[in-house]
Amino acid sequence: MKKLLIMAALIFAAHFAYAQSENIEEIQQFIISDVRYNKADVTPIYLDAKAYISLYRVKDEETIYMANVWPAKRSQSYGYIYDLKQTSVDATDDTYKNETLTFKWSYKNDFDNKQGTATIKLGLVYKPTGIAFLMTMITEDLNVTEFKGYVSGSLNLK
Structure with missing residues (x-):
C-alpha cells in the first residue's frame, strides 16, 4: 500500500510539473560561460550543474519572471522581476x-527555501557572431555575482 501511495504521488508530481511547463513562455535564455562570486571564480560549479538563466512569463500573465536554473542539480532560484528600466x-x-x-x-531558492530581493544589471552586446551578456546580481546581504555568456539561439557561426 505504501508503495502504491508513493507511486501515485510521483505520477501526480510529474503531471503537475508537465502542466506547469506548458504554461511557461520563455522570453530569453542566457547560457553561462563564466561566473564570479565576490570576485572568486566559481565557473566550474555552474558548468558542472549545466546552469543557465531564463527570463520567462506565465501564459496569460504580464509579469516577467527570472530563474537561475541548475538542471544537473535539479534546483533553481526563481521569482518575479519589477522596477524594470531599459536603455x-x-x-x-x-x-x-x-x-x-x-x-x-x-527570488526564492528551491534548495534551501531562502528568499530575498536582488538588484540586477543586465548588459547585452549585439555582436555579428551573437549576443553577449554580462549580468551583475547584488543580493540584500551585498554578495555580488557576475555572470558572462551568450544569449541562446543568437550565435552566428557561419
Whole structure:
C-alpha cells in the first residue's frame, strides 16, 4: 500500500510539473560561460550543474519572471522581476549596439527555501557572431555575482 501511495504521488508530481511547463513562455535564455562570486571564480560549479538563466512569463500573465536554473542539480532560484528600466545605444563605427536592463528580482531558492530581493544589471552586446551578456546580481546581504555568456539561439557561426 505504501508503495502504491508513493507511486501515485510521483505520477501526480510529474503531471503537475508537465502542466506547469506548458504554461511557461520563455522570453530569453542566457547560457553561462563564466561566473564570479565576490570576485572568486566559481565557473566550474555552474558548468558542472549545466546552469543557465531564463527570463520567462506565465501564459496569460504580464509579469516577467527570472530563474537561475541548475538542471544537473535539479534546483533553481526563481521569482518575479519589477522596477524594470531599459536603455539602449545604437551601433556606431567604433561600438556594437548594446542594451542595459536594470531591475529588482524577488527570488526564492528551491534548495534551501531562502528568499530575498536582488538588484540586477543586465548588459547585452549585439555582436555579428551573437549576443553577449554580462549580468551583475547584488543580493540584500551585498554578495555580488557576475555572470558572462551568450544569449541562446543568437550565435552566428557561419
